[in-house]
Amino acid sequence: MDKDSGVNLPIGVFDSGLGGLTVVRAIKRILPEESIIYLGDTAHLPYGTKSSDSIIKFSFANTKFLIKQGVKAIVVACNTSSATALKKLKEYFSIPIFGVIEPGSKLAVEKSKRGKIGVIGTTATIRSKAYQRELRSLNPSLDIYAKACPLFVPLIEEGWVDNEVTYKVAEIYLNELKRHGIDTLILGCTHYPLIKETIQKIMGKDVILIDSGESVAHWLKNFLKKKKILAKNKNPFYYYYLTDFPQRFKKIAERFLGEKIIIKKINIG
Numbered sequence: 001m002d003k004d005s006g007v008n009l010p011i012g013v014f015d016s017g018l019g020g021l022t023v024v025r026a027i028k029r030i031l032p033e034e035s036i037i038y039l040g041d042t043a044h045l046p047y048g049t050k051s052s053d054s055i056i057k058f059s060f061a062n063t064k065f066l067i068k069q070g071v072k073a074i075v076v077a078c079n080t081s082s083a084t085a086l087k088k089l090k091e092y093f094s095i096p097i098f099g100v101i102e103p104g105s106k107l108a109v110e111k112s113k114r115g116k117i118g119v120i121g122t123t124a125t126i127r128s129k130a131y132q133r134e135l136r137s138l139n140p141s142l143d144i145y146a147k148a149c150p151l152f153v154p155l156i157e158e159g160w161v162d163n164e165v166t167y168k169v170a171e172i173y174l175n176e177l178k179r180h181g182i183d184t185l186i187l188g189c190t191h192y193p194l195i196k197e198t199i200q201k202i203m204g205k206d207v208i209l210i211d212s213g214e215s216v217a218h219w220l221k222n223f224l225k226k227k228k229i230l231a232k233n234k235n236p237f238y239y240y241y242l243t244d245f246p247q248r249f250k251k252i253a254e255r256f257l258g259e260k261i262i263i264k265k266i267n268i269g
């Protein structure tokens with residue numbers, strides 16, 4: 001690859017579905033000159049309730065697809081994939097691959113004043129203990145409280161973002177973390193930034209919320225800068241691929257991204 005064309009190659013981003021578009025939104029804001037190829041594996045959504053073997057198998061297929069598109073680096077936007085498959089992906093593929101666990105954990109440790117950190121995510125993410133391990137490796141004396149919130153994803157996909165049922169569910173999930181007096185809470189799932197206001201209201205304004213998608217976008221920027229491969233695209237492109245078209249997919253996607261997009265359906269086997 002010649003140096004200049006390599007610089008302007010797109011960033012690959014994948015997720016189990018459309019939730020990873022919150023990460024795309026963050027990358028677009030922080031790296032406005034980068035082109036992006038997004039893959040949402042909607043045919044296998046949700047990952048959060050699946051076995052580790054399935055999550056690893058899907059994550060490998062997603063990575064292979066993005067590499068075939070000629071991306072220069074890959075962001076695993078999905079917390080569940082990052083928690084379960086990232087290590088194996090990094091061992092197998094030589095392309096730079098970034099997950100959301102390490103950046104999110106690091107930022108949480110930096111921001112936390114009293115070392116009492118909460119993590120919320122899908123059942124698979126919390127079960128994997130990936131956040132708990134990462135946080136401990138950064139500071140062994142932290143108090144860490146993790147809570148799976150499996151109802152958040154379907155509620156958000158349903159569009160019930162500013163809704164009393166979602167508020168009630170969030171209260172039930174979060175009250176336990178509140179009782180522990182956490183000062184920082186990691187939103188360890190692609191979807192949760194969409195109910196950030198609800199979560200903030202319940203946790204109180206003094207609790208710092210960490211958006212792991214935002215954190216990975218900053219990491220990516222630092223990496224591209226260090227490697228001198230920051231793109232200079234005046235007209236970056238954004239391609240969106242899905243492995244299935246769920247009902248109302250376009251509306252949900254545009255809600256995640258806050259703009260109109262064109263999505264193509266593909267088959268990756």
Ligand code: DGL
Binds near residue numbers: 019189190
């Ligand atoms: N993308 C997943 C995550 O961030 C949430 C949706 C799913 O369960 O697949 O963990």
